[in-house]
Amino acid sequence: MQRAVAAIVLGAFLAVGAAWAQVKSGKGGYEQLTLFNEAFERIRQDAVEPVAEGKLIGAAIAGMLAGLDARSAYISESAFRALQAPAKEDAGTLGLVVTIENGQLKVISPQDGSPSALAGIGPGDVIFAIDKEPVYDLTLAEAERKLRGPVGSEVKLTLRRGAGKPVDLTVKREAYKLQAVTARVEAGNIGYLRIAGFDAATQPALAGAVQDLRQRTGGKLIGIIIDLRNNPGGVFESAVAVADAFIDQGDIVVVKGRKPNSLKRISHAACGACQRRHGAGG
Numbered sequence: 001m002q003r004a005v006a007a008i009v010l011g012a013f014l015a016v017g018a019a020w021a022q023v024k025s026g027k028g029g030y031e032q033l034t035l036f037n038e039a040f041e042r043i044r045q046d047a048v049e050p051v052a053e054g055k056l057i058g059a060a061i062a063g064m065l066a067g068l069d070a071r072s073a074y075i076s077e078s079a080f081r082a083l084q085a086p087a088k089e090d091a092g093t094l095g096l097v098v099t100i101e102n103g104q105l106k107v108i109s110p111q112d113g114s115p116s117a118l119a120g121i122g123p124g125d126v127i128f129a130i131d132k133e134p135v136y137d138l139t140l141a142e143a144e145r146k147l148r149g150p151v152g153s154e155v156k157l158t159l160r161r162g163a164g165k166p167v168d169l170t171v172k173r174e175a176y177k178l179q180a181v182t183a184r185v186e187a188g189n190i191g192y193l194r195i196a197g198f199d200a201a202t203q204p205a206l207a208g209a210v211q212d213l214r215q216r217t218g219g220k221l222i223g224i225i226i227d228l229r230n231n232p233g234g235v236f237e238s239a240v241a242v243a244d245a246f247i248d249q250g251d252i253v254v255v256k257g258r259k260p261n262s263l264k265r266i267s268h269a270a271c272g273a274c275q276r277r278h279g280a281g282g
Contacts, residue, residue: 073100073140075140091175092149092151095174097110098140098147100143104136107122112196114178115174116171121157121159121169121171124162126161128158128159152173156170178199181193181195181196181202181205181206185216189217189220189221191221195231196231198233198236200238244268249268252268253265
C-alpha cells in the first residue's frame with residue numbers, strides 16, 4: 001500500500017514537472033490539455049482506491065479556481081441546488097457566516113444575536129472539526145450543511161483563534177433569522193444604525209429605521225452613525241441600494257472586468273430604480 005501511494009505521489013510530481021517544462025518550452029494549451037488528460041487517465045486507472053470521474057473533474061476545476069485567488073471557488077450542480085433549496089421549517093442554524101480560505105474553514109462573522117455570537121465565536125476563528133469530524137476535505141457547501149440541523153440540536157465545534165490552542169465549543173442550533181437593521185438615538189439628536197447584513201429586506205428596513213429616527217428626534221436629527229462592523233456582506237443589489245440612500249451624486253460602484261468594454265458604473269442617478277424597487281431611502 002505504501003509503495004503504491006509513493007508511486008502515485010511520485011507520478012504527480014513528475015506530471016507537474018512535465019507541465020512546467022511544457023510551459024517553459026512555450027507549448028500551447030492543446031499540448032497541456034493532452035498532459036492533463038494523461039494525468040487524469042493515470043489517476044483514474046491506477047489510484048490505490050477507485051475514484052469517480054466526476055470527483056476528479058470537480059477537483060481539477062476547484063484546483064484551477066483556487067489557484068486564482070481566495071475569492072474564487074467551484075460549486076458543483078448538486079451543491080448549488082442544495083444551497084438554493086429553501087430551508088426546512090424545523091431547520092436550525094448557528095447564524096455563522098464562513099468561507100474556505102487557504103484550505104481552512106474560516107469564520108467571516110457570527111451574525112448579530114445568533115447562537116454562534118452568544119457562544120463567543122468571532123471573526124477570523126478557524127474551525128477544524130464539526131462534531132469531531134475534520135473539515136479539511138469538505139467543500140463550503142458541505143460544511144454549511146453540517147452546521148445546520150434540527151432546532152434544539154447541538155453541534156460540537158473545534159476551533160482556534162489566532163495562535164491560541166484549539167478549543168471545543170458546543171452550540172445549540174436555533175430557528176434564527178437575522179435582523180439586518182437596528183437603530184437607536186444617541187445624545188438626543190444623533191441616530192445610530194447597525195447594518196448587520198445585506199439581503200432583500202435590508203433597504204426597506206433601513207428606510208423605515210431612518211424615518212423612525214427622525215420622528216423620535218422630533219425632526220432634529222443632526223447626523224447618523226452607521227455601524228458595519230463584522231458585516232459579512234450579502235446581496236450585491238441590496239448593498240448598492242443601501243449606499244444609494246446616503247450618496248447624492250457620483251459613482252456608487254465601479255465594476256471592472258478583464259475586457260475593456262466590461263467596465264460598468266452604477267451611479268446615484270442610475271440607481272433610482274433601486275429606491276423605487278426597495279422603497280425610498282433617507
